[in-house]
Amino acid sequence: MRLPATSRALRASSGRWSIAARPTTIPRSIPIPSRPALSLREWSSTTIRRIPSTASPQKTQQSTLKIENEAYKTDEWTNTPDTILSHVGRRLYLDENHPLAITRKLIESQFAGPEFGNYSEKNPVVSTKNNFDVLGFPEDHPGRSRTDTYYVNDKTVLRTHTSAHQRAYFQQIARNEQTRPDEVGYTIIADVYRRDAIDRSHYPVFHQMEGAMLWKRPDNNPLSASKETAAKIMTDLQKIPSHDVVVEDPNPTIHDQRNPLQDKHHSAEEVEAVAAHLKRSLERMVIKIFTEASKAASNGGAEVEPLKVRWIEAYFPFTSPSWELEVFWQGDWLEILGCGVIKQDLLINSDVPNRIGWAFGLGLERIAMLLFNIPDIRLFWSRDERFLSQFRAGEITRFEPFSKHPACYKDVAFWLPPAAVTGGSAAGGAVPFHENDVMEIVRGIGGDLVEDVTLIDEFTHPKTARKSVCYRINYRSLERTLTNEESNELNLKVREKLVEELGVELR
Helix, strand or coil, rough: CCCCHHHHHHHHCCCCCCCCCCCCCCCCCCCCCCCCCCCCCCCCCCCCCCCCCCCCCCCCCCCEECCEEEEEEEECCCCHHHHHHCCCCHHHHHCCCCHHHHHHHHHCCCCCCCCCEEECCCCCCCEEHHHHCCCCCCCCCCHCCCCCCCCCECCCECCCCCCHHHHHHHHHHHHHHHHHCCCCCCEEEEEEEEECCCCEEEEEEEEEEEEEEEEEEECCHHHEEEEHHHHHHHHCCCCCCCCCCCEEEECCCCEEECCCCCCCCCCCHHHHHHHHHHHHHHHHHHHHHHHHHHHHHHHCCCCCCEEEEEEEEEEEEEEEEEEEEEEEEECCEEEEEEEEECCCHHHCCHHHHHHHHEEEEEEHHHHHHHHHHHCCHHHHHHHCHHHHCCCCCCCCCCCCCCCCCEEEEEEEEEEECCCCCCCCCCCHCCCCHHHHHHHHHHHHHHHHEEEEEEEEEEEECCCCCCCEEEEEEECCCCCCCCCCCHHHHHHHHHHHHHHHHCCCCCC
């Protein structure tokens, strides 16, 4: 039995290792079915051009934001609304009976001590330096834009990825030599925040897990000892139990154009060893996850296909070579995670230049939706006992829908201001109109009563060159039937807010 609702929702999202855009110039060596373009916000992030927005009149703004009992000064960069701050502190991943916590524990079980420490980062406020600069992103990267990121002020943001903590954990591994010498890797989980689309697979707050493992090299001329380093890594590889799942991996580990070696820092022998250790580690984790998902599916009466896994060449700005791991599930190849050999410049920036290693990242909701057959990402935030009572720590069970309330579709059409442009995400709000601004207005008014928002029409007047757009908003509660009057009232407020904040002319 196929489960099309969940499958469609997952196909629409990416594994989101952070904010890296995949260049279209990098070819794939094996054929892949077409799929939606990946979000620009994948595994990591960077520094922003300080360009004040001129999209709308200045609004009165409170002088401080209080987040986790800490007060932060606001400025012209501040764009974090109370609707987003209301999610801070929920820490769903620590509630042992919540599907996100069950998924977290399942993944952590494959990265156990003493080699790995399993950590969480509870405070979501991080510096722009750690969220962007240390990771080496260019200053004009779209991830730095206020259209994409929630700024607390010009120096701090709500983290957009767990990579904001990489530097601290790399340094911790170095300190472990004195305190916990066996702990040479880590996993971390955290809530992350992004201004994004509204649909069943995207939410402005979600959860990431990432992990890494490092090996020490000589402080001086490490390449001269690359054979010994590679041998050490291969010895560690032999400690990881093998598996019997056939994995497609047709491409070479290193390719000069598609997946280059960091030849200034690494030898091919070292990278082959790191890649082998990385791939076996992640294959075992994914096999564990999908074995549990298959058990739950078969118990629920669904047909279970033999597990198929494949490695795909990829691009991330902080790893090279890089890969994505995909699993064939319910008739589709699904991207599960991104990973690669850590860029040595990142390790140098993190004050651990004498290390080499791998890292991976994944979106926890994506895995949990697969495991539990949860069709709508909003459900993770539900306090409804009909949802929460279905899950128990340590158990993988299929979600049983308790209702399907009718949708209320409302359209809103408007002319963009004459000076507005679209199709970009310039840093610092240089683009006067961005679709994420529309999403944020709808989200701020409708909250979780909005299932999705879709652009259904665009028109440019042939004489005036003015552009008109029309969005369809689907109001649907997960818990009750919305009345037409309620959805009309919400839509009226959306229309008024679009005029007030974006300066549009309603049609």
